[in-house]
Amino acid sequence: MAISMYQSSIPVLVRMLGNLSAILTKAEAYAQAKKIEPRVLIEGRLSPDMFPLARQVQIATDMAKGCGARLAGVDLPKYEDNEATFDELQARLAKTIAFLNSLRPEQIDGSEDRDITIPMGNNPPLQLKGLNYLLYWVQPNFYFHVTTAYAILRHNGLEIGKMDYLGPR
Amino acid sequence: MAISMYQSSIPVLVRMLGNLSAILTKAEAYAQAKKIEPRVLIEGRLSPDMFPLARQVQIATDMAKGCGARLAGVDLPKYEDNEATFDELQARLAKTIAFLNSLRPEQIDGSEDRDITIPMGNNPPLQLKGLNYLLYWVQPNFYFHVTTAYAILRHNGLEIGKMDYLGPR
Numbered sequence: 001m002a003i004s005m006y007q008s009s010i011p012v013l014v015r016m017l018g019n020l021s022a023i024l025t026k027a028e029a030y031a032q033a034k035k036i037e038p039r040v041l042i043e044g045r046l047s048p049d050m051f052p053l054a055r056q057v058q059i060a061t062d063m064a065k066g067c068g069a070r071l072a073g074v075d076l077p078k079y080e081d082n083e084a085t086f087d088e089l090q091a092r093l094a095k096t097i098a099f100l101n102s103l104r105p106e107q108i109d110g111s112e113d114r115d116i117t118i119p120m121g122n123n124p125p126l127q128l129k130g131l132n133y134l135l136y137w138v139q140p141n142f143y144f145h146v147t148t149a150y151a152i153l154r155h156n157g158l159e160i161g162k163m164d165y166l167g168p169r
Numbered sequence: 170m171a172i173s174m175y176q177s178s179i180p181v182l183v184r185m186l187g188n189l190s191a192i193l194t195k196a197e198a199y200a201q202a203k204k205i206e207p208r209v210l211i212e213g214r215l216s217p218d219m220f221p222l223a224r225q226v227q228i229a230t231d232m233a234k235g236c237g238a239r240l241a242g243v244d245l246p247k248y249e250d251n252e253a254t255f256d257e258l259q260a261r262l263a264k265t266i267a268f269l270n271s272l273r274p275e276q277i278d279g280s281e282d283r284d285i286t287i288p289m290g291n292n293p294p295l296q297l298k299g300l301n302y303l304l305y306w307v308q309p310n311f312y313f314h315v316t317t318a319y320a321i322l323r324h325n326g327l328e329i330g331k332m333d334y335l336g337p338r
């Protein structure tokens with residue numbers, strides 16, 4: 001077994017996005033069964049000044065597509081960021097997974113030394129080497145937003161457990 | 170730059186545990202300033218059947234020390250799991266960071282092929298190679314519990330932001 005940039009990024013992101021998709025499927029079924037308006041969950045938050053569920057899914061997918069595109073040195077897929085239903089969030093997850101799966105290991109491997117620049121709005125851009133971008137930016141941010149999506153749904157009564165988050169063995 | 174098991178694990182875990190320690194320092198100051206009993210935060214949960222803050226910190230540190238010990242092939246440090254105050258949680262974070270920092274890169278590098286066995290209570294143990302243990306067990310679990318600790322405090326009114334979680338640039 002080797003340890004490579006591809007292995008450490010793309011299959012892991014794909015797996016976690018698939019787990020998130022399965023969690024959203026359960027959330028939609030829960031809303032239907034309990035006659036909860038889907039937007040109650042989609043707009044659910046843990047604190048008034050934290051992002052709602054939809055935005056958590058958007059940022060998780062942003063981190064994933066950003067990782068794939070920047071490490072491979074290809075154009076960043078642009079999304080509208082207007083998802084407001086479970087179907088739309090599922091479509092966003094599906095297109096992100098398809099994009100990641102379109103990247104070949106040879107496009108990603110060797111990217112540990114690539115110079116990565118991340119725009120930071122009004123602040124100076126963040127400049128990192130590929131490996132540090134993956135370890136200190138993508139991974140903590142990606143897991144933060146996937147976990148927060150999970151936590152919002154759990155807080156709103158959805159019966160899911162750690163195995164939904166980790167995915168089937 | 171190389172990509173190695175050490176680089177992908179120990180310094181990342183140390184950094185995130187340091188960030189969590191700084192967040193708990195802010196939480197303690199917040200409790201003091203607002204005259205909130207510290208245990209209200211330490212026992213805070215996002216859902217009645219989710220673990221409270223103290224347990225989130227315990228599991229995050231378990232994941233970190235487990236990672237270091239198993240990849241290096243050294244004895245797993247045993248903790249009592251009885252932390253009930255901010256000082257005790259900080260001591261747990263500090264001893265975990267010290268343990269991780271005691272591991273040398275040459276003890277961890279090359280562990281991608283090591284056979285790792287994780288006891289799973291009454292279920293059959295999880296058996297993984299070192300790299301998959303890091304990528305599919307340690308990382309998602311570790312970030313899950315650090316993020317949930319953050320989310321519990323955020324949900325309880327502590328004014329922290331993503332930069333507290335990610336740490337200083």
